[in-house]
Amino acid sequence: MKMNCAQYEEEFSSYMNNQLTAAQQVEFEQHIAGCEGCLQELTAMQQVWSLMGDMEVPEPGAHMEVKFEAMLATFKQSVAEKKASFSIKEQFARLWQWQPKWPLAYSFVIILISFSCGYWVFKGSTTGKQDEQLQALTSQVHELKQTMMLALLENPSASERIRGVSYTSEIKHADKEVIDALFATLNNDPNVNVRLSTLDALTHLAAHPEVRQGLIASIVQQDSPLLQLAIADVMLKLQEKGSVNSFKQLLKQKDLNPGVKDKIKQTITQLI
Ligand SMILES: [Zn+2]
Known part of the structure; x- marks a missing residue:
């Protein structure tokens, strides 16, 4: 036949x-x-x-290399077979579960960036059908970055979580999942530095109305003076008048740091 x-x-x-x-x-x-x-x-x-x-895999342990190679092989195969709905995202999530303390997470971002660049370069010389494939790949890479960022936020190490937060700048269109994860971190992370980094990342996303609302809601949830001062600065920078009521509520807290109290009063005056 x-x-x-x-x-x-x-x-x-x-x-x-x-x-x-x-x-x-x-x-x-x-x-x-x-x-x-x-x-x-x-x-x-x-x-x-x-x-x-050609991609370099920056010094992962031998153990890790095997897993990554296996993942890549599956990835290549998926591309080759043009599966309608292959999800490398799931595979990645699984990898993270196997190796939760994966120390070289950032190398993967480097790899992914070279992936994307490679595809863009390559894209210039392709026809319509391949164009579609490449577009699908590009969106997979995007999805992957997001998955990695979400996974990093769960990492027991504070510095890894900060790294996860910093990847937000890689994500062009932060969707609800990312924003929710960032707010969960801002409001619940035990480490002040992680919370500060998260506040910074969210400030860059303040064009989203839901991010502004979340930031305002977060004001009364912060018990660290550092965070309270930082969030006051953010609201001033954003000229967010909607935050005034939350600040007034914060002022009612009995054990509020005196320095913070002054700053908050000042912030309210500057906003209204
Ligand atoms: Zn043929």
Whole structure:
């Protein structure tokens, strides 16, 4: 039975991994030699693969490398098979569970950035169909960054959590999941430095109305003088008059630091 182009495309990854039988390989190569469409598609895929192959994996433990390679292999395969709904995000989430104290999380961001750059460079020379694929990949990379950031926020180490917070700047369109996670961190993280970094990250997202509302609601939840002062500064910077009532409520707290009290009174005066 003669195979059609779609069926040959399914063999791309096997071909590139030398997993075809000798007979299959001969047939495959014969088809490619005579089919412009498949040849282009195959060349494009080989380019993507070589981009991935060039990526440096910055010194993860041997253990980790194996897992990452396995993940990448699955990723490549998924791309090759053009699965409608493959979710590398889930795989990543699983990896995080296996290795919650993964120390080199940031290397993955570097890798992902090179991923994205690679795809953009590559994108310039592709046709419509591959364009779609690449767009899907780009959005997967975006999703991945987000997953990584969310996972880092759960990390037991405060410095890793701060790193997670700082990744927010990588995320172009912070969605509800990210914003919720940041507020959970701002309002509940045991570490003051993590909360301060989170406040900073959220300030950069203040164009979102729900972020402003969340910040205002957070005023009375902060019990650290450092945070109370910082959030007063943020509200001044944003000229957020909606925060006045929350500050007035904060002033009612009995054990409020005297320095904070002065600053809050001043803030209220400057806002109204
Ligand atoms: Zn073909």
